[in-house]
Amino acid sequence: MLEGVRDAVRKFLRSSADYETSVNMFVKELQKTLIKSDVNVRLVLQLTRRIKERALKEKPPPGASRRDWFIKIVYEELANLFGGDVEPDVKPKKIPWVIMMVGVQGSGKTTTTGKLARFYKVRGYRVALVAADTYRPGAKDQLRQLAERVGVLFYTEPGDDAVGIAKRGVEWAKKKGAEIIIVDTAGRHRKEADLLKEMEDIAKEINPDEVMLVIDASIGQQAKPLAETFHKTTPIGSIVITKLDGTAKGGGALSAVAVTGAPIKFIGTGEKLDELEVFKPKKFVARILGLGDLEGLLERLKEIEEGGKLEELSEKIMEKGEFTLQDLYYQIISVKKMGSLKKLLQMLPGVGLAMSDKILGQVDDKVLDKWLAILNSMTMEELKKPSIINRSRMRRIAIGSGTSVRDVEELLRQYNMTKKMIKQLKRKKGLLAKLMNQMGE
Numbered sequence: 001m002l003e004g005v006r007d008a009v010r011k012f013l014r015s016s017a018d019y020e021t022s023v024n025m026f027v028k029e030l031q032k033t034l035i036k037s038d039v040n041v042r043l044v045l046q047l048t049r050r051i052k053e054r055a056l057k058e059k060p061p062p063g064a065s066r067r068d069w070f071i072k073i074v075y076e077e078l079a080n081l082f083g084g085d086v087e088p089d090v091k092p093k094k095i096p097w098v099i100m101m102v103g104v105q106g107s108g109k110t111t112t113t114g115k116l117a118r119f120y121k122v123r124g125y126r127v128a129l130v131a132a133d134t135y136r137p138g139a140k141d142q143l144r145q146l147a148e149r150v151g152v153l154f155y156t157e158p159g160d161d162a163v164g165i166a167k168r169g170v171e172w173a174k175k176k177g178a179e180i181i182i183v184d185t186a187g188r189h190r191k192e193a194d195l196l197k198e199m200e201d202i203a204k205e206i207n208p209d210e211v212m213l214v215i216d217a218s219i220g221q222q223a224k225p226l227a228e229t230f231h232k233t234t235p236i237g238s239i240v241i242t243k244l245d246g247t248a249k250g251g252g253a254l255s256a257v258a259v260t261g262a263p264i265k266f267i268g269t270g271e272k273l274d275e276l277e278v279f280k281p282k283k284f285v286a287r288i289l290g291l292g293d294l295e296g297l298l299e300r301l302k303e304i305e306e307g308g309k310l311e312e313l314s315e316k317i318m319e320k321g322e323f324t325l326q327d328l329y330y331q332i333i334s335v336k337k338m339g340s341l342k343k344l345l346q347m348l349p350g351v352g353l354a355m356s357d358k359i360l361g362q363v364d365d366k367v368l369d370k371w372l373a374i375l376n377s378m379t380m381e382e383l384k385k386p387s388i389i390n391r392s393r394m395r396r397i398a399i400g401s402g403t404s405v406r407d408v409e410e411l412l413r414q415y416n417m418t419k420k421m422i423k424q425l426k427r428k429k430g431l432l433a434k435l436m437n438q439m440g441e
């Protein structure tokens with residue numbers, strides 16, 4: 001789902017067009033993908049307007065590139081679209097905790113009841129399931145089988161007294177010492193009004209601690225009126241969106257529900273019993289954006305924001321005896337934050353060593369800025385593994401940083417020299433330590 005976003009991010013980070021053009025291109029692709037995923041058009045426009053506004057207004061902290069900062073903005077705004085910075089609380093607030101499952105037929109309600117039983121069982125709770133769907137033939141048996149497979153308590157009765165079954169089931173489960181009691185209810189009746197009435201009656205009788213509404217993701221933005229209808233009858237405590245694995249419309253369902261303010265607690269991502277996830281908007285969006293890239297990027301921005309730990313950085317490098325472009329990058333950023341090139345030269349084994357006295361004389365802050373621009377145009381992978389930087393990558397980096405291929409080559413040459421020196425130093429230190437040890441023996 002939303003694969004288009006990941007592609008757009010990739011294109012954006014690699015694009016050699018200027019910043020504003022790249023932003024506009026990205027925003028257009030984002031709009032297309034979201035609308036295809038059935039996100040409400042008004043929401044999409046609001047979102048992209050905010051992204052553009054922030055992209056033009058916000059200044060990244062020194063050392064961070066505008067492009068990286070832009071991805072951070074997109075990340076935050078998309079997370080907002082899907083519910084913001086919440087991490088749902090799935091721990092029962094008291095014991096026993098009674099959950100009543102509601103939702104239309106076919107939404108995956110019974111399957112989700114089984115998944116929840118498993119979810120809580122593996123977290124150490126004693127779970128009981130109560131089958132009170134007296135309308136769909138086979139629903140009770142389906143739940144009984146799920147209960148057996150998961151290995152939890154199970155209650156039902158023959159007949160169609162849904163309210164009575166629910167009530168007696170909950171009482172029975174409490175007597176059996178169940179800590180989590182989940183009641184499955186019908187998803188269809190001859191008339192919608194009857195279904196809602198039954199829901200209301202069951203809720204009155206068993207007084208659930210949580211009413212959980214199950215929604216099939218493939219209904220897209222129709223999830224909003226559905227959630228509202230159910231909420232009017234019985235206040236909905238939480239929502240599960242199922243079948244996110246099988247539809248392109250998941251983005252629509254998630255954003256539509258997020259707008260209502262009802263917390264989405266879980267998402268279903270497959271038919272198997274363990275395919276249930278606690279829904280965390282930020283984690284979800286990170287996945288959409290392509291987690292690998294994003295992790296590196298957020299890590300970079302965090303380092304930049306914290307910054308200033310020059311000695312630590314240097315110590316780490318000497319300890320490892322290895323020096324990557326990423327190290328160089330962080331060092332330069334820290335130096336920029338401190339604002340003095342002299343300090344850099346005193347403290348950095350990396351850059352300091354790389355610059356012979358002759359070069360030292362020529363170096364000024366402009367060189368640092370140039371290097372920073374070059375490093376900023378590299379991908380995380382390139383920073384960590386500079387050996388992959390071939391001619392075509394060099395060209396891209398040069399264009400992205402507004403420098404020349406020769407500048408990129410020069411930086412790499414200096415870097416390689418430094419790397420060698422650090423290795424030698426490390427070896428020397430190691431030898432020295434060995435010698436000292438032998439002498440001490």
Ligand SMILES: Nc1nc2c(ncn2[C@@H]2O[C@H](COP(=O)(O)OP(=O)(O)OP(=O)(O)O)[C@@H](O)[C@H]2O)c(=O)[nH]1
Binds near residue numbers: 187244245267271
């Ligand atoms: N791919 C996928 N399929 C799911 C998921 N959740 C449920 N299903 C499937 O959806 C179908 C309907 O699920 P049920 O649990 O039987 O439907 P229900 O909502 O309980 O129906 P009623 O009991 O009549 O209300 C089944 O084939 C499930 O395997 C999911 O997250 N992903």
